[in-house]
Amino acid sequence: MNSSHTIAAIATALAPGQGSVAIVRISGPKAESIGAGLFVAPGHQVWESHRVLYGHVVDPVSGERVDEALLLLMRGPRSFTRETVVELHCHGGLVAVQRVLELVLAAGARRAQAGEFSQRAFLNGRLDLTRAEAVSELITARSRRAAQLAMAGLDGGLQRRITALRERLLDQMAELEARVDFEEDLPPLDGPAVAGELAAVGAELAQLVAEARQGELLREGLRVAIVGRPNVGKSSLLNLLSQRERAIVTDLPGTTRDLLESELVLDGVPLTLLDTAGIRETGDQVERLGIERARAALAAADAVLLLFDLAAGWSPEDQALRELVPAGTALLVVGNKADLVVAPVDREPVDREQPDGVPADVVISAVSGAGREALVAALLQRCGASDLQGVQVALNGRQRDLAAAAAASLARALEAADQQLPWDFWTIDLRAAIQRLGEITGEEVSEAVLDRVFARFCIGK
Numbered sequence: 001m002n003s004s005h006t007i008a009a010i011a012t013a014l015a016p017g018q019g020s021v022a023i024v025r026i027s028g029p030k031a032e033s034i035g036a037g038l039f040v041a042p043g044h045q046v047w048e049s050h051r052v053l054y055g056h057v058v059d060p061v062s063g064e065r066v067d068e069a070l071l072l073l074m075r076g077p078r079s080f081t082r083e084t085v086v087e088l089h090c091h092g093g094l095v096a097v098q099r100v101l102e103l104v105l106a107a108g109a110r111r112a113q114a115g116e117f118s119q120r121a122f123l124n125g126r127l128d129l130t131r132a133e134a135v136s137e138l139i140t141a142r143s144r145r146a147a148q149l150a151m152a153g154l155d156g157g158l159q160r161r162i163t164a165l166r167e168r169l170l171d172q173m174a175e176l177e178a179r180v181d182f183e184e185d186l187p188p189l190d191g192p193a194v195a196g197e198l199a200a201v202g203a204e205l206a207q208l209v210a211e212a213r214q215g216e217l218l219r220e221g222l223r224v225a226i227v228g229r230p231n232v233g234k235s236s237l238l239n240l241l242s243q244r245e246r247a248i249v250t251d252l253p254g255t256t257r258d259l260l261e262s263e264l265v266l267d268g269v270p271l272t273l274l275d276t277a278g279i280r281e282t283g284d285q286v287e288r289l290g291i292e293r294a295r296a297a298l299a300a301a302d303a304v305l306l307l308f309d310l311a312a313g314w315s316p317e318d319q320a321l322r323e324l325v326p327a328g329t330a331l332l333v334v335g336n337k338a339d340l341v342v343a344p345v346d347r348e349p350v351d352r353e354q355p356d357g358v359p360a361d362v363v364i365s366a367v368s369g370a371g372r373e374a375l376v377a378a379l380l381q382r383c384g385a386s387d388l389q390g391v392q393v394a395l396n397g398r399q400r401d402l403a404a405a406a407a408a409s410l411a412r413a414l415e416a417a418d419q420q421l422p423w424d425f426w427t428i429d430l431r432a433a434i435q436r437l438g439e440i441t442g443e444e445v446s447e448a449v450l451d452r453v454f455a456r457f458c459i460g461k
Helices: 031-038 095-106 116-123 129-139 144-154 157-185 191-220 234-242 285-300 316-324 372-382 397-418 423-441 447-455
Strands: 007-010 021-027 052-058 065-074 085-091 222-228 260-266 269-275 303-309 330-336
Touching: 007 095, 007 116, 021 031, 021 095, 021 116, 031 065, 031 085, 031 095, 065 095, 085 095, 116 129, 116 447, 129 144, 129 157, 129 397, 129 423, 129 447, 144 157, 144 191, 157 191, 157 397, 157 423, 191 269, 191 397, 222 234, 222 285, 222 316, 234 260, 234 269, 234 303, 234 330, 234 372, 260 372, 303 316, 303 372, 330 372, 397 423
Parallel strands: 222 269, 222 303, 303 330
Antiparallel strands: 007 021, 021 085, 052 065, 065 085, 260 269
């Protein structure tokens, strides 16, 4: 990406009839002149940095007023990109803001690529790479806890932690390289102390990698498939958990013919609930398609809620469904319709081999709502998402892979230490670990990697 170009994009979401304000953002050497050429401010308003002006966006060719707007000028380096930035705050919708962007592009800007504003902020030293990624994670956060986690990254919590570990490794590298080059002129190196420090940093990295799964749950959530025989109450359970009428509920088997999805947040964890068609043998072509989609959803789910009818009892068909759940997928067997049988609905989760023959982890009534809290707690616990409140910072996927690679390099350096190899053998893997940590914060990263990182951002950020 060429930072000498002036770039522009619509920086707010677009939808007809949705949103009263839309922002066209311009950044680069021509930003101020483009803004001055398109914006007409009445009266004696002062044109200066970090002052909001009121006026109109005017087509310089026809003289037509395109929109009533506000203009905000931020001269570099006091801006997000550290370049001169102009923002035109227009009316929301589709037509007006698109026309404003077309005028900006005609005046000499080019359309920004995904994440290009944030990439310029990184390249100009405004953000390190962890903070830049946190911007994207804040925008895409699906829950309050995910937004808090992103803000911790934006505030530099992750960057400080990784930088501190990297500096500890750099200190040990300096000691080792000094002995490689000037061992005769320096006091003997305390090899066990160096190895101990490398092991300590490796342990902290291993902990960060382990905690990354918790962050992933908060950011990306879980896909949970609700499966069961026809008419066991899957749609009623979907409505109970989502707290709204999302699915059609009738007494007729086979009512759900398609895959229904519902987005919700339970105890800070975003969930996508998949209400599937009841899986059974059927001659109905439409219903058969729904069942095939149900099987595919089951295979792609992070967790499965297998619902069965307590009044009818556990059947061979229920057992066959249980056997369809892929190995390694979290499974919770839920007994439903407790309101139709004499059974306690507020009891603790029971063992599947309980003498009463009810192989349920949780017993509920999807109609009355009894047992909902126990079901939510059991589901999150089964998925390893029951205790996420203590997570302060968490690596994303790219960062986790680099931290794991750094930890593996340190383990190899410790093997060289155990074998009492010369100091320069220690430095090979230690240098690799330092480089991987530098890639997390962006201190050592290639242009190709940057392009991949920022390509995942939205346009205009």
